Amino acid sequence: MALASLIVGCSDREDDNRGLRAALPFLGQTLIEYQVRQAAAAGARHVVVLVERVPSALVGAVDRLRRDGIAVELARSVSDAADRIHPEERLLLIGDGIIARQEVIDKAGKANAPSIFTVPDASETLRFERIDAGARWAGIAMVDGATLRRTAAMLGDWDLQSTLLRRVVQAEAKRVEAGAGSVWLVDRADEGRQAETLLLSGKGNDFLPGSLSEAITAFLLGRNIKPLWLRTGSIAMAALALPAFANGWIASGTLALALSGPIAAIPRRMDGVALRAAKWNRLWRLGRDVVFAIAAGVLAWRLAKDGAGWGVWALALTTIALMGAVSGQDRLIGRAYMNAPALAGLYLPFAFFGYPTGGLAATALTAFGALLFGQRLLARRLRDGSFPAAEKA
Secondary structure, three states: OOEEEEEEOOOEEOOEEEEEHHHOEEOOEEHHHHHHHHHHHOOOOEEEEEOOOOOHHHHHHHHHHHHOOOOEEEEOOHHHHHHOOOOOOEEEEEOOOEEEOHHHHHHHHHOOOOEEEEEEOOHHHOOOOEOOOOEEEEEEEEEEHHHHHHHHHHHOOOOHHHHHHHHHHHOOOEEEEOOHHHEEEOOOHHHHHHHHHHHHOOOOOOOOOHHHHHHHHHHHHHOOOOHHHHHHHHHHHHHOHHHHHHOOOHHHHHHHHHHHHHHHHHHHHHHHHOOOOOOOHHHHHHHHHHHHHHHHHHHHHHHHHOOOOOHHHHHHHHHHHHHHHHHHHHHHHOOOOOOHHHHHHHHHHHHHOOOHHHHHHHHHHHHHHHHHHHHHHHHHHHHHOOOOOOOOO
């Protein structure tokens, strides 16, 4: 059976009686927007959001989701929501203000109906709805459309979440432990920030360890710094290498190129956790690669001017060509095994210790090795008859 999702967004937030929990900011979007993206990532073909009123923040969230190709509808009543769900559809229910790690939502999307996800009855879970003496509802359940319709028919003005939960419990639904550290009930802006930080915890990126990346990302989220600004800053940092190389400041220019990598990795991580596709991602990658290519040319010009000989031009142009091939190859593989900032990091010790020509040779050999490795991986996938990443490229 197809999977649909029903997300409840009716409750007012605790720190603002005029605002909804669903409209709280979360990872650069509204909380309900993130919940819908989670349900879609878990396989829901369409998502129904139950709301009693529709502020402008929710209208904007729905528009953004639809532009991203997610089928989402707003329902203003329980009966309206039930009419939008086919009786035979499996229904992923996500409660009001509930945020969970994606692996929990994925697990719920694959569960059999009826199933309910629980957290232990403890001091940190007191705001979750109690099921019995030892467990509370984690705000996530798998039911079916028929159950929702039967509940809607007898509901009246009762609370949908609680009533549906009782019916599922009475049906002896399978209980699945979600873990208190994997689910949060967000009722205030500060709770949203805390959940953001916890979601980002332990997930490093290509350049920074998890703890440092977590601290930096939490700092940026707390100040509402947009991924767009960081991507722009990354290219601007790389562009500083151009005048540095032209003036013979090889180590300083190389450091600027290398530092652009960690700056660019942070917005990638933020977008990844937020389940949001980066806008103009290919354009940003192209801009980065063009800046690095120009920087390599300026470096070769400077070294040749200082007496390094014509060989530096051959090494620089070879590296540029190889990295262009590697970049195209990475789009087929689905991940980057080598990129321009990483090559700059490799070149950095050569620049600092006065071996710039040897560093260019090392970067060219490394780029060639990355190309060979990627070709081998692509050949293996070709033999297997599977190119899952090629469709995304």
